[in-house]
Amino acid sequence: MFEKEQKIFQNLTIFSKSQNKEEKEEEIIDFSFRIKAIQKIDTICSKLNFQNETFFFAVYYLDKMISSLPLTLKNQSDFAIIACVSIAGKVYEEEVPSISCFQMFFPKYHKKSKSYNQISNLEVELIKIIDSFIPTTVNSFLEYFLSRVSNFSSNDDIYTKMIKLIKIVIKNPISVNFFPSEIAASILSIYFPDDDLIIFVTGYSIKQLEECRNLFNLYNNNLDFKF
Structure with missing residues (x-):
């Protein structure tokens, strides 16, 4: 999994480094869009009872799309969200709603054939730019790490809390500066603050995870996610 992660994510440039004020302002717009898009993806996946892996696939595809396609935010952002969830669902879910069902989450586009065609076109573009193999996600690493330290079940309360905080x-x-394995290892190290155990299970030391752990603690200290 680690080798696959390196291949997938080391060249993923989500936002180019901006030099002037206008470009920096555009970056902020992109980041704002990403936050809202992730929230919308989470809502859709929850309403349709999709699995956690589908959510993380959709976010991965979203980042791929943002880094590869010149999306016009006003016209294409909602279509991009639908395309990402739809493709992710086709990878991981047994039954995936049609595009028209996804459009119900965006009432202004519901039952519009032009919107349907634009979403279909974005799906095709997304398929062209994503890797031909299934990517490694935060969830796949978290499940793997947990299986090495306990009798893991996806129904466990601790797993549910971890996923909520990761989202x-x-x-x-x-x-976006951290690999999925770093994110999974960081939240695991917060629950199991034993350096030897974390090194054995994840390959990372707690010191190596310090920056990512700080990001988790920023939210964990202000929310009811105490482990």
Whole structure:
């Protein structure tokens, strides 16, 4: 999984480094769009009872799309969200609603054939730019790490709490600086603050995870997610 992660994420440039004020303002707009898009993806996945892995696939595809396509935010942002969730669902869910069902989450586009065609076109573009193999996600690493330290079940309360906190943390633009394995290892180290155990299970030391752990603690200290 680690080798696959390196191949997928090391060249993922979500936002280019801006030099002038106008470009920096555009970056802020992009980050704002990403936060709202992740929230919308979470809402759709929850309403449709999609699995956690589908959510993380959709966010991965969203980042791929943002980094590869010149989206016009006013016209294409909602379509991009639908395309990402739809493709992610096709990868991981047994039954995936049609595009018209996803459009119900965006009433102004519901039952509009032009919108349907634009979403379909974005799906095609997304398929062209995503990797041909299934990406490693935060969730896949978290499940793997947990299986090594306990009799893990996706129904466990601790797993549910971790996923909820991760969904909040990844909205922060700083989170794009960390590999999925770092994010999963960081939240695990907060629950299991044993350096030897974390090194054995994840390959990271707690010191190596310090920056990412600080990001989690920023939210964990202000929310009811005490482990």
